[in-house]
Amino acid sequence: xxxxxxxxxxxxxxxxxxxxxxxxxxxxxxxxxxxxxxxxxxxxxxxxxxxxxxxxxxxxxxxxxxxxxxxxxxxxxxxxxxxxxxxxxxxxxxxxxxxxxxxxxxxxxxxxxxxxxxxxxxxxxxxxxxxxxxxxxxxxxxxxxxxxxxxxxxxxxxxxxxxxxxxxxxxxxxxxxxxxxxxxxxxxxxxxxxxxxxxxxxxxxxxxxxxxxxxxxxxxxxxxxxxxxxxxxxxxxxxxxxxxxxxxxxxxxxxxxxxxxxxxxxxxxxxxxxxxxx
Amino acid sequence: xxxxxxxxxxxxxxxxxxxxxxxxxxxxxxxxxxxxxxxxxxxxxxxxxxxxxxxxxxxxxxxxxxxxxxxxxxxxxxxxxxxxxxxxxxxxxxxxxxxxxxxxxxxxxxxxxxxxxxxxxxxxxxxxxxxxxxxxxxxxxxxxxxxxxxxxxxxxxxxxxxxxxxxxxxxxxxxxxxxxxxxxxxxxxxxxxxxxxxxxxxxxxxxxxxxxxxxxxxxxxxxxxxxxxxxxxxxxxxxxxxxxxxxxxxxxxxxxxxxxxxxxxxxxxxxxxxxxxxxxxxxxxxxxxxxxxxxxxxxxxxxxxxxx
Numbered sequence: 001x002x003x004x005x006x007x008x009x010x011x012x013x014x015x016x017x018x019x020x021x022x023x024x025x026x027x028x029x030x031x032x033x034x035x036x037x038x039x040x041x042x043x044x045x046x047x048x049x050x051x052x053x054x055x056x057x058x059x060x061x062x063x064x065x066x067x068x069x070x071x072x073x074x075x076x077x078x079x080x081x082x083x084x085x086x087x088x089x090x091x092x093x094x095x096x097x098x099x100x101x102x103x104x105x106x107x108x109x110x111x112x113x114x115x116x117x118x119x120x121x122x123x124x125x126x127x128x129x130x131x132x133x134x135x136x137x138x139x140x141x142x143x144x145x146x147x148x149x150x151x152x153x154x155x156x157x158x159x160x161x162x163x164x165x166x167x168x169x170x171x172x173x174x175x176x177x178x179x180x181x182x183x184x185x186x187x188x189x190x191x192x193x194x195x196x197x198x199x200x201x202x203x204x205x206x207x208x209x210x211x212x213x214x215x216x217x218x219x220x221x222x223x224x225x226x227x228x229x230x231x232x233x234x235x236x237x238x239x240x241x242x243x244x245x246x247x248x249x250x251x252x253x254x255x256x257x258x259x260x261x262x263x264x265x266x267x268x269x270x271x272x273x274x275x276x277x278x
Numbered sequence: 279x280x281x282x283x284x285x286x287x288x289x290x291x292x293x294x295x296x297x298x299x300x301x302x303x304x305x306x307x308x309x310x311x312x313x314x315x316x317x318x319x320x321x322x323x324x325x326x327x328x329x330x331x332x333x334x335x336x337x338x339x340x341x342x343x344x345x346x347x348x349x350x351x352x353x354x355x356x357x358x359x360x361x362x363x364x365x366x367x368x369x370x371x372x373x374x375x376x377x378x379x380x381x382x383x384x385x386x387x388x389x390x391x392x393x394x395x396x397x398x399x400x401x402x403x404x405x406x407x408x409x410x411x412x413x414x415x416x417x418x419x420x421x422x423x424x425x426x427x428x429x430x431x432x433x434x435x436x437x438x439x440x441x442x443x444x445x446x447x448x449x450x451x452x453x454x455x456x457x458x459x460x461x462x463x464x465x466x467x468x469x470x471x472x473x474x475x476x477x478x479x480x481x482x483x484x485x486x487x488x489x490x491x492x493x494x495x496x497x498x499x500x501x502x503x504x505x506x507x508x509x510x511x512x513x514x515x516x517x518x519x520x521x522x523x524x525x526x527x528x529x530x531x532x533x534x535x536x537x538x539x540x541x542x543x544x545x546x547x548x549x550x551x552x553x554x555x556x557x558x559x560x561x562x563x564x565x566x567x568x569x570x571x572x573x574x575x576x577x578x579x580x581x582x583x584x585x586x
Contacts, residue, residue, distance in 0.1 A: 099385065165424040169487070172382055173438035173494055174414030182440050187428040 036255045043142070043253030053219050053235075056244050063254050065221050066230040069136070070261075072223070073215055073231055074205055076140025080145035088148075088221060089155020089193075094181050105153075112149035120143050120210030128214060136222070136229035138217030143207060147200040154196025158189040191272050198269035202262045208233035232258040299586040305320075332396075333358035333498055333528040334379060334416075339393035340379050342556070343386065350556035352393075354547055356498070361520060363527045363543035363565065365536060367580065370549040372532040373559025376500050379530065380416035381409035397498075408505075417496035421503040425475035425485035425490070431472040434486055438494035453493060461489035462519050481512025485519065492523075499523065501531040503540065517542045536581055540569050548577050 047062045054061030086110075092101050128134055138258035162185045170180040186193075210216075216228040217238060232254055239251035334356035342348045349371035356362050356379075364372045377383035378391050381402060394446040395402045402412045406583045425434050433440075435454045439447045447453070454471075458464040463485040467478070475486050484504060491499060501520075520529055520542055533539050538547055546569070547562035561568060572578040579585055 070304060139441070163424075164577060165422060166426065168382065168418075168420065169424045169426065169490075170441075171385060171410075172380065172418035172420075173441075173490065174410055174412075174417075175438065175441050176410050179441050183437075184426055184428075188426075190428075240504055 004046070028063070033259070036259055039249075040088075040252030040254075040256040043249040044256055048250070048253050050258070051231075052221065056247070057240075060251075063230070063232065063235050063250070063257065065218065066232045066235040066254070067257065069215070069218070069222065069229040070205065070232040072225070072229060073136055073139045073143060074201060076137060076225060077143035077147055077204060079202065080141060080144035080196070081151055081200070085148050085197075085200075086149025086155055086193070088152045090159060090181060090186070092152065092156040093159035094177075094185070105156075108149040108152045111145070112153075115142040115209075116142075116146060116207050117209035120212065120214055123210065124213045131226070133226075134214060134216035134228040136201075136215055136227065139211050139229065139231065140225070142210035142214050143204040146204045146207065146210065150200045150203065151197055154199075155189070155193050158192030158196065159185055161192070164187040185210065192274045195269045198265050198272065202265035202269065205262050205265065206233055206258060208237050212237075232261070282532065313372075330356065332356060333398075334530075335382075335394075335396040336379070337394040337396070338394060339378055339391070339410055341374050341389070341391035343390070344388045347554070349378070350552075350554075350555075350558055352549070352559045354559060354562060356528060356530055357545060358528050359524060359526070359542050360544040361524050361531060362543055363539035363546045364530065364532045364549060365464065365534075365539045365546060365580075366549035366557065366560075367551070367585065368534070368555075369555065370551045372549055373502055375549065375557065376502055376530060376532045377418075379498070379500055380418055382413070382418060384409065389480040389551070414494055415496055416498045416500060417491035418500045419484070419487050419491055419504045421424045422507050423480055423487050425478075425483050425486050427474070429475065430472045431467050431475045431478070431486060434475045435489050435493050438490060442494070457489040457493035460492050460523065461485045461488055462515065462522070469484075479512070481508050481515060484508060484512070484516060488516075488519065488523075492527075496527075498528045498530065501529065503532055503534055506534060513538070536569075540565060548574075548580065550576055550580070 004056035045062075048064075049067065050064050051060065052065055052075055053063065055206075090105065092105060095101070095103070114169060120142050122145070123138045127138035127141060166184055166188060167180055170184040171177070175183075211234045212232050215231050215234060217234045218228045218230045222229045236251050236254040236258060239247040239254060242248065243252075314499055332355040336352055336354045336356070339352045340347055340350045352375060366372050366377060374383060379395060381391075383389050391403065393403065397415060400407070402409075425431075426437060429437060432454055432473045435457050436447070436526065439450060439453060455464060455468075458467060463482060466482060467486075475483060476582055478486060484507075488499075488504075505516045507514065517538065520531070523529060524544075531539075531543065545563065546565045548560045548568065549557045550560050551557050561572060561574045563573075568577065569581055572581060
């Protein structure tokens with residue numbers, strides 16, 4: 001009896017400790033969000049979203065070029081990473097029972113652990129150093145390389161989750177394997193794959209280090225992928241380390257914009273996942 | 279089909295002799311259809327089908343996984359426009375045998391098959407024969423209903439036709455309706471063709487799978503315990519449907535349920551595993567005979583429920 005009471009007490013304490021840890025994890029996120037909002041809300045206005053940056057000392061202006069620039073760079077990154085990642089994931093899931101596939105899986109895991117600044121140097125050497133100038137293109141390549149491993153692995157996982165009975169049903173109709181993969185397996189895995197892509201986008205959208213010496217930044221509008229381009233994380237970085245109070249305040253405003261965009265991507269990812277369950 | 283699509287669908291690009299052998303398969307199958315027509319006349323006269331009038335002839339088939347043989351030395355003729363039931367205890371290789379008849383067995387990793395399976399004179403295990411082509415002539419319905427969840431009822435039935443060629447399929451609507459009518463499902467789904475097949479009941483889903491298999495117009499339909507996941511009413515409907523379909527199709531059904539085999543089939547083959555756990559053919563013949571007057575002691579023990 002005494003033992004039972006003791007066990008119940010231990011149970012209570014342990015449940016409390018795990019719940020406390022969970023609360024602590026969420027508290028960190030909430031603290032960051034409130035901190036960003038509290039400091040940034042003052043700088044946030046329509047000009048921030050629609051105007052170009054102004055020179056130091058000139059009031060007003062915004063980061064509209066960086067918002068568009070970020071979208072362009074992420075778009076370029078997706079353009080490289082999504083087709084290659086989907087293809088590689090499909091291969092690993094449907095034909096991946098060999099030595100080569102094991103090596104690819106292992107290397108994808110290694111790649112996802114490579115520091116982002118190293119990937120930036122890689123893109124610098126590959127494109128910037130050869131072209132002789134910074135460019136949106138090189139930034140897109142750097143972010144694309146970072147997106148690649150997570151797209152590969154989620155595509156593989158999601159396609160593996162499609163039951164074998166679906167593949168058999170299709171093959172038994174006399175459909176060739178490539179048709180089965182494209183028209184039966186991939187559509188079944190589509191929501192999960194979309195979620196994986198959106199999460200990969202959200203993850204690289206805030207990357208700063210690889211953009212420092214690739215996209216480089218630009219105080220003007222630029223839609224040329226061969227020219228340097230402004231991006232939100234890089235603008236935030238430049239403003240935050242500046243000695244001017246006005247710029248520092250704008251850095252907080254930029255932080256709100258960037259965080260909201262990433263949250264939006266996460267919410268979209270969640271919604272497409274809920275679609276899977278339904 | 280374009281040449282490159284054929285190569286893709288063949289799974290691998292190899293011997294230049296392949297196009298020739300594929301053409302041969304087609305010709306043989308056309309001959310096979312004529313053969314079925316000829317046999318029908320014989321059957322109507324009440325005569326026992328002559329040897330050679332088979333829809334499929336299995337000779338010394340052995341199949342298994344890795345170092346294990348699930349089926350060994352099975353020789354069996356499948357008669358056209360009859361229902362052949364494959365019965366036997368669990369682990370006697372019934373399903374493996376069935377899956378060898380349209381080369382679905384090889385889709386399992388580590389599987390192997392040896393022997394001859396003649397489909398209208400052509401050995402489907404001959405080198406150069408494309409399993410994809412075989413499956414267009416020998417359809418299959420599985421144990422658990424498996425409609426494509428991302429497709430509507432209509433798309434499920436149309437899948438085999440639509441995904442097998444580029445561009446529009448002529449008269450697709452009519453073909454889908456015909457297949458659903460054959461599967462006795464049309465009246466129940468005609469008002470919700472564009473809803474998901476997953477919303478149907480289990481029995482309806484299984485009939486949808488039958489319609490899907492029939493839409494590509496196979497000559498032979500393999501059914502792997504098609505009613506084992508269904509309730510008695512739905513089971514009865516599937517059995518009635520099979521009796522209807524056998525007027526135009528050759529059906530091979532694997533069943534765990536001896537009453538079902540007795541009710542539905544014309545011929546029965548009894549498989550049982552030996553001491554090495556490989557399934558072998560113990561006895562086969564007309565269903566009435568096999569159930570009322572089994573020749574082999576093991577068949578008698580099994581059908582009287584003494585084991586299995």
